[in-house]
Amino acid sequence: MKIALVGSGAREHAIAECLSKGASLYSIMARKHPGIAKLSTEYLICDPTDKEAMGAWCIEKGIDLGFVSPDGLLEKGVSDMLASAGVKVASPLRAAARIEWDKAYARTLLHKHGIPGLPKFLLVKNMEEASKFLSELGDVVIKPVGLTGGKGVRIMGEHLESSEDALSYISGLIQKDGHALLEEKLDGEEFTLQAFCDGTHLSAMPPVQDHKRAFANDTGPNTGGMGSYSTGRLLPFMELKDLEDAQSIMQQTVDAMRSEGNPFKGILYGQFMVTKPGIRLVEYNARFGDPEAMNVLMLLRTPLADILNSISGGSLQEAAFSTNCTVVKYLVPEGYPEDGKKDSKIDVDERAVWDCGAKAYYASVYEKGGSVYTTPSRAVAVAAQDAVLERAEEKAECATRAVHGQLWHRPDIGTPALVRRRVEHMRRLK
Numbered sequence: 001m002k003i004a005l006v007g008s009g010a011r012e013h014a015i016a017e018c019l020s021k022g023a024s025l026y027s028i029m030a031r032k033h034p035g036i037a038k039l040s041t042e043y044l045i046c047d048p049t050d051k052e053a054m055g056a057w058c059i060e061k062g063i064d065l066g067f068v069s070p071d072g073l074l075e076k077g078v079s080d081m082l083a084s085a086g087v088k089v090a091s092p093l094r095a096a097a098r099i100e101w102d103k104a105y106a107r108t109l110l111h112k113h114g115i116p117g118l119p120k121f122l123l124v125k126n127m128e129e130a131s132k133f134l135s136e137l138g139d140v141v142i143k144p145v146g147l148t149g150g151k152g153v154r155i156m157g158e159h160l161e162s163s164e165d166a167l168s169y170i171s172g173l174i175q176k177d178g179h180a181l182l183e184e185k186l187d188g189e190e191f192t193l194q195a196f197c198d199g200t201h202l203s204a205m206p207p208v209q210d211h212k213r214a215f216a217n218d219t220g221p222n223t224g225g226m227g228s229y230s231t232g233r234l235l236p237f238m239e240l241k242d243l244e245d246a247q248s249i250m251q252q253t254v255d256a257m258r259s260e261g262n263p264f265k266g267i268l269y270g271q272f273m274v275t276k277p278g279i280r281l282v283e284y285n286a287r288f289g290d291p292e293a294m295n296v297l298m299l300l301r302t303p304l305a306d307i308l309n310s311i312s313g314g315s316l317q318e319a320a321f322s323t324n325c326t327v328v329k330y331l332v333p334e335g336y337p338e339d340g341k342k343d344s345k346i347d348v349d350e351r352a353v354w355d356c357g358a359k360a361y362y363a364s365v366y367e368k369g370g371s372v373y374t375t376p377s378r379a380v381a382v383a384a385q386d387a388v389l390e391r392a393e394e395k396a397e398c399a400t401r402a403v404h405g406q407l408w409h410r411p412d413i414g415t416p417a418l419v420r421r422r423v424e425h426m427r428r429l430k
């Protein structure tokens, strides 16, 4: 089977690694990704929204199946472009990816179909509505409705000190977008549940906890995600009911989309929070998480190429995963996330990474003249697994020392001390 993968970050590097084991990989990327290029039978460097170039290449190469990975490209309808070139696709069409690129659509869909797990929310179009919601709820969370790379959300009491700050952020969003999403501020522990979905059936992957804040102990600005861990079927702060409730919310969402003639085929990503009154849906994404994809793909026992084929054909079966623990840590350029240092040379000592018992995946870097250079975004992810979380963390931490350059990372991700704090946080809340 010839599979075309569109995208070129660390998440796609991990996807490419899985696909290259069971299929011939044909990659489409905006710039040469050193890892994916090596794994590919052939690759095309082009603007991934160039429908003509991509379509012609897929036809020429006889591509059987296409998978579009990043959110921005799903929003631009790149799955639709592949489909119109006669390629079967295993990633959502633009209309279905709306579950991610339009937070108001996601909230309204769940509300309309009576699906549980919604926080209180209001889509505001003027400052009167905003002030009223604020005075009713106290501290709220403010979100742009569209895609922001995980960096647009502002939480009162954390990023915003006063209601004046909050109103000024809302006012800016209304001026720019015409509206802003306000939500009740939730307190709890978050987990990511990713599921393969063929429009009808879901097959859930192990839950993962991501770390959005830049600095140790969850301080500093939000990022695309600094690292993540998983511990088999449940995370240490979860109960089985939390997982079952999350799966049920996702199944009901997929059923609702199908009933509205907008079936979701691809990877559905639910961001949930375990709170005192039960689990709440923070957001949906229409793709694998980055870094969370690396946690689950390390554990996947069913060939990914077969799964994608069954997603496209509507015949998805339950996928199998190992129950090992995993830790992923991102190395990011100095100055990230506000002003990441670009064009800075880095070097991954792959032998040393291997000796640590880990793997390295290239993220937003580019190759030129045989060397690898940073962009302002995340640079390299290191990933490890073990039956014991502590060992997986040590392997990943060891691998960070095998990546050289002007980079930094969060040493606390996946450590027993941080995981203990999360369990205690949950115990205090309940």
Ligand code: AMP
Pocket (backbone or CB within 6 Å): 119, 141, 143, 150, 151, 153, 155, 183, 184, 185, 186, 187, 190, 212, 271, 282, 283
């Ligand atoms: P999002 O881009 O919607 O995933 O939000 C980014 C992060 O903001 C989430 O991972 C949460 O940590 C936080 N967040 C979003 N919505 C809420 C909420 N209603 N209450 C508390 N925290 C939230």
Ligand code: GLY
Pocket (backbone or CB within 6 Å): 150, 210, 224, 225, 285, 288, 289, 290, 291, 292
């Ligand atoms: N890790 C968060 C995301 O992929 O959106």
